[in-house]
Amino acid sequence: MGTRKIAKMILVCVVGVIVLWGAWRTFLRLTGVDDPNACISEQLKTIPNLSGAKIEIVYTNCDTLAKQEDVSVYFSPAAVKEKSWFARWSHRRTLIFRYDPDRSDAPLPSITNPSQSTILISIPEVSSVSYQNRKWKSMSINYEIGKVDYPPKSQ
Numbered sequence: 001m002g003t004r005k006i007a008k009m010i011l012v013c014v015v016g017v018i019v020l021w022g023a024w025r026t027f028l029r030l031t032g033v034d035d036p037n038a039c040i041s042e043q044l045k046t047i048p049n050l051s052g053a054k055i056e057i058v059y060t061n062c063d064t065l066a067k068q069e070d071v072s073v074y075f076s077p078a079a080v081k082e083k084s085w086f087a088r089w090s091h092r093r094t095l096i097f098r099y100d101p102d103r104s105d106a107p108l109p110s111i112t113n114p115s116q117s118t119i120l121i122s123i124p125e126v127s128s129v130s131y132q133n134r135k136w137k138s139m140s141i142n143y144e145i146g147k148v149d150y151p152p153k154s155q
Contacts, residue, residue, distance in 0.1 A: 038062050038063055039060055039061065039062040039063075040060070040061050040062075041058055041059065041060045041061075042058070042059045042060075043056060043057070043058050044057045044058065044059050044071070044108060045057040045108055047111060048078060048079070049078035049079060050078075050111065050112075050113055050119065051113045051116060051119065051139065052077065052078050052137075053075045053076070053077070053078055053119070053136065053137075053139065054075070054076045054077065054078045054079070054093075055073065055074070055075055055111055056073070056074045056076075056093060057071060057072070057073055057074075057108055057109065058071070058072045058073075058074065059071050059101075060072065068100075069100060069101060069104070070098050070099065070100050070101075070130065071098070071099055071100075071101050071108070071109075072095060072097070072098045073095075073096045073097040073098070073109060073111070073121065074093040074094060074095055074096065075093065075094050075096050075136045076092065076093040076094065094133070094136060095131060095133065096121075096132075096133045096136055096141060097109070097121055097129075097131065097132055097133065097141075097143070098129075098130045098131040099123070099126040099127070099128065099129045099130060100126065100127040100128045100129075100130065101126060101127060102125045102126055102127050102149060106125065106126075107123070107124065108123075109121050109122060109123040110122045110123070117138065117139060117140055118139065118140045118141075118142060119136075119139055119140070119141050119142070120141075120142050120143075120144065121141065121142070121143050121144070122143075122144040122145075123144075123145055123146065124146040124147070125145075125146050125147040125148075125149075126145060126147075126148055126149070127148075127149045127150060128148065128149065128150040128151075128152075129145065129148060129151075129152070
């Protein structure tokens with residue numbers, strides 16, 4: 001009898017939490033704070049094959065409580081022609097670099113390959129850098145960032 005009572009209380013608590021969470025999400029949607037269309041992404045540039053990598057540069061702008069802009073650089077294997085779900089899944093794109101542009105008309109990063117095993121991402125100025133990956137498959141990724149307005153704090 002004691003375990004039944006405990007199980008019933010746990011069930012009531014879980015249902016209560018789910019109902020409260022649903023009510024909160026509904027409130028956020030109705031007030032416009034949580035808008036599913038708040039973020040807009042635009043593919044700015046595609047490099048179809050640079051040392052075996054397809055490179056996509058994507059700009060994302062989110063207008064919620066605070067405006068957030070970022071530019072993301074994704075790598076995926078170049079020229080994947082297989083149509084099976086496994087081929088598409090195994091060749092999905094990987095985030096390599098994400099930064100907040102200094103301004104809306106800021107230049108895009110320049111992406112070159114100085115050697116067969118190295119890719120260089122160069123950009124003259126950014127507001128901040130939120131992600132950098134230094135390796136993709138067997139490629140080494142180097143960065144030349146001229147000025148960072150808000151560099152990460154030293155740890």
